[in-house]
Amino acid sequence: MKPTIRTWLLAAALAAACWCQAQVVTQLGRENMRIPKGERPDAEATATRRAPNVEMDTTATYYALADSAGACIARNDWAGAERWTREAIACMPESDVNSLLLSNLGTILRHEGRLDEALGSYNMALDLTPNAVTLLLNRAALLLQLGRTTLAEADLERVRELDATDAESRYTLGVLAVERGDNERAKALFEEIAKANPRSSLAHEGLAVMLKRQGDYAAAVEHYSVVIADHADAQLLAGRADCLLMLRRLTEAADDIHRAIETDPDDGYLYVLRAKLNKMRWNLDDAKRDVELAVQHGVDRNVAENLLK
Numbered sequence: 001m002k003p004t005i006r007t008w009l010l011a012a013a014l015a016a017a018c019w020c021q022a023q024v025v026t027q028l029g030r031e032n033m034r035i036p037k038g039e040r041p042d043a044e045a046t047a048t049r050r051a052p053n054v055e056m057d058t059t060a061t062y063y064a065l066a067d068s069a070g071a072c073i074a075r076n077d078w079a080g081a082e083r084w085t086r087e088a089i090a091c092m093p094e095s096d097v098n099s100l101l102l103s104n105l106g107t108i109l110r111h112e113g114r115l116d117e118a119l120g121s122y123n124m125a126l127d128l129t130p131n132a133v134t135l136l137l138n139r140a141a142l143l144l145q146l147g148r149t150t151l152a153e154a155d156l157e158r159v160r161e162l163d164a165t166d167a168e169s170r171y172t173l174g175v176l177a178v179e180r181g182d183n184e185r186a187k188a189l190f191e192e193i194a195k196a197n198p199r200s201s202l203a204h205e206g207l208a209v210m211l212k213r214q215g216d217y218a219a220a221v222e223h224y225s226v227v228i229a230d231h232a233d234a235q236l237l238a239g240r241a242d243c244l245l246m247l248r249r250l251t252e253a254a255d256d257i258h259r260a261i262e263t264d265p266d267d268g269y270l271y272v273l274r275a276k277l278n279k280m281r282w283n284l285d286d287a288k289r290d291v292e293l294a295v296q297h298g299v300d301r302n303v304a305e306n307l308l309k
Contacts, residue, residue: 062092066101073108081108099128103135106142115146133163140172149176167193171202178210186210201227208239217243234264241273245280253277268297272307279308 065088072080085105089098106121122139129135136155143152153176159169174189190206197203208223224240241256254277261270275290287308294304 059092062088062095062097065091069101069104078108078112082112096128099125099132099135102128103132103138106138110142110145115142118142119146131162133159133166136162137168140169144172165196167197167200167202171206174206175209178206178213183210183214201230205236212239212243215246217246221247232259232263234260234267234270237263238267238270238273241277245273245276248280250277250280266297268294268299268304271297272299272304275304275308 065084069081069084069088072078072084082105085101085108089101089105092098102121102125106118106125109115109118109121119139119142122135122142125135126132126139136159140152140155140159143149143155153173156169156173159166160173163169170189170193174186177183177186177189186206187210190203190210193200193206194203204223204226208220208227211217211220211223220243221240224236224243228236228240237256237260241253241260244250244253244256253273257270257274257277260267261274264270271290271294275287275294278284278287278290291301291304291308295301
C-alpha cells in the first residue's frame with residue numbers, strides 16, 4: 001500500500017521516543033510523512049540500553065554517532081545519515097538497540113529509492129526484534145510499494161495478532177480487500193477499528209473508500225465528511241469531491257476541488273477532477289486546459305482522458 005491506499009492506497013506515520021538515538025527517529029518521522037506511507041520508528045525498541053560487556057566509551061561513541069545521523073536527517077543529508085547510522089551499528093554490532101537503527105537505515109534507503117536494500121535492513125531489524133509492531137508496519141509499507149502484496153498482508157496480519165487495537169494494519173488490510181472486491185472482509189476490518197476506537201478517523205475513511213467503490217456515493221460522502229471535519233487533506237477532499245460529482249452536487253464538488261488544489265497543487269489527479277467538473281458544466285475549453293495541467297503534473301494523458309469518459 002501504494003494497489004493504492006486512500007484514493008490510491010494509504011499508509012501511515014512515524015512516531016518517536018527517547019534520548020539521542022530517538023532524535024534520529026523523530027527527524028526521520030517528519031521526512032517520512034512525504035514518502036509512501038507506513039513508516040514509523042519502533043517504539044518498542046527505543047528504550048536506552050547498553051550492550052553487554054561494552055565499555056562506556058564505546059557506548060558514548062555509539063550514541064554520538066546515532067545523534068550525528070539524526071542531525072543529518074534534520075537537514076535532509078541522507079548520505080550523511082546513512083554513513084553515521086552504519087558507523088553506529090558497526091561500533092556496537094551486538095547492541096539490541098541496533099534494531100532501531102536498522103529500521104531507521106531502512107527508511108533512509110527507502111527515501112533514496114534503494115528499495116531492495118531498505119527491505120534487507122528491515123529484515124535484519126526484524127531478526128533482532130521479530131514482534132516489533134512498528135517494524136512490521138514499516139516493512140509491510142515497503143512490500144506494498146514493491147508490489148509484494150501477499151508478503152505485506154502477512155506482516156499486517158501479524159500486527160493484528162500482536163496488537164488488538166492497531167488501526168493502521170486493519171485499515172490497510174481493509175483497503176486491500178476493497179481493491180480485490182471483498183467488501184465483506186473490508187467492512188469487518190473497518191468495524192474492528194471502530195470497536196477499538198469509536199472516534200477513529202481510519203474507520204470512517206475505510207468505509208468511505210469501500211462505499212465509493214460500491215457506488216453508494218451518498219453514504220461515502222457522509223463518512224468522508226466525518227474525517228474531513230477533523231483533518232481536510234487533499235486526498236480526502238478529492239475522494240469526497242469525486243463522490244459529489246457522481247451525485248451531481250457540483251457546487252460542493254467545486255469547493256472541495258478548489259481546497260484540495262490549494263493544499264496540494266502538484267497532485268495531477270486533482271486537475272483531472274476539475275476537468276470532470278468543467279466538462280459537466282460544459283466548460284469544455286477549461287476541461288481541456290485541466291487535462292493538460294494533469295499531464296504536466298505527471299498523469300498519463302490516456303489515463304486522464306479515460307477518466308473523463
